[in-house]
């Protein structure tokens with residue numbers, strides 16, 4: 001199939017482009033490189049352009065005739081979204097509407113959307129299934145939930161079929177070592193600890209040790225990037241074979257605490273990391289773990305890299321490459 005990957009130069013999108021190409025699909029990547037990297041797009045057609053630019057979208061659809069769209073492009077930092085809700089709603093909502101308008105105009109009606117566990121807010125129970133109420137705590141989470149509502153309405157009105165994938169904590173890197181996480185600034189736990197292990201960062205701060213969890217640190221569901229991308233491929237098959245619009249929680253179903261992640265990094269890297277105990281970060285629930293049974297049964301998806309050490313091992317291999325590159329510069 002010809003798949004347009006919007007945001008394909010970013011962390012998750014770039015791994016997706018690689019997997020689509022490896023699976024024999026034709027890929028067009030559209031990215032404005034606001035946080036992505038041109039050299040992370042390993043093949044297919046690359047168009048540098050912005051979702052705010054409707055003429056650019058028109059041109060992409062006219063020239064490349066995509067049959068389905070995967071949409072990864074958005075702003076992604078929870079804290080920043082609280083300080084700058086205007087740019088979050090513009091990029092994550094308005095610009096997504098531009099993309100959907102263009103798809104309708106060109107009669108392209110298969111869409112896979114990067115949603116997030118942030119649509120749930122503070123959970124009533126874990127693991128979190130799709131029936132759990134949606135009470136996002138910040139503009140980032142609300143912007144994603146808004147698009148989920150838009151997509152549900154488009155399904156009824158326009159026979160527009162979509163799959164919303166609510167990722168929990170995307171982690172790890174390409175097992176072949178070609179790609180990995182390169183956010184700037186980096187805010188995610190695993191790459192931050194790895195940077196502390198490689199010496200690119202002095203220390204890592206643990207945000208709270210007084211949570212109601214066995215070791216007092218927060219528990220998250222880290223899902224390997226390859227498993228995440230495999231779920232998108234499964235969602236593409238699902239839509240291709242006539243599946244109705246739906247939404248799925250994506251995690252590997254096991255939670256790991258911040259302390260367990262720290263231990264895994266030190267074990268895998270063989271280096272010790274300087275840890276500073278800090279206060280809780282505002283808005284962090286104690287425990288976020290996905291119930292991904294629906295994705296397993298309906299999409300026929302099965303995560304492979306569910307073991308924390310493997311996730312950390314792949315990310316460590318990438319961190320060594322990055323720290324080497326920085327040292328040479």
Ligand SMILES: NC(=O)c1ccc[n+]([C@@H]2O[C@H](COP(=O)([O-])OP(=O)(O)OC[C@H]3O[C@@H](n4cnc5c(N)ncnc54)[C@H](O)[C@@H]3O)[C@@H](O)[C@H]2O)c1
Nearest residue numbers: 007009010011012031032033034035036050051073114170
């Ligand atoms: N990383 C995670 O743990 C996580 C968790 C849940 C959901 N998500 C969602 O997954 C998606 C991808 O996340 P990521 O970690 O790869 O982020 P990322 O910042 O690495 O990638 C986003 C990409 O979109 C591009 N982009 C942003 N706005 C654009 C625009 N207006 N026009 C064209 N390109 C634009 C950026 O240049 C970048 O390449 C996001 O939608 C995010 O909300 C990520």
Ligand SMILES: O=c1ccn([C@@H]2O[C@H](COP(=O)(O)OP(=O)(O)O[C@H]3O[C@H](CO)[C@H](O)[C@H](O)[C@H]3O)[C@@H](O)[C@H]2O)c(=O)[nH]1
Nearest residue numbers: 116117118168187188189192205206207218220258281284
């Ligand atoms: O320097 C740090 C960074 C993080 N943490 C802790 O590590 C855990 C993971 O934090 P991340 O920032 O890596 O990830 P989040 O769970 O906050 O956020 C993730 O899940 C969210 C949904 O809830 C959004 O989707 C978001 O994009 C995605 O990164 C949290 O308990 C956090 O408090 C630290 O202790 N120190």
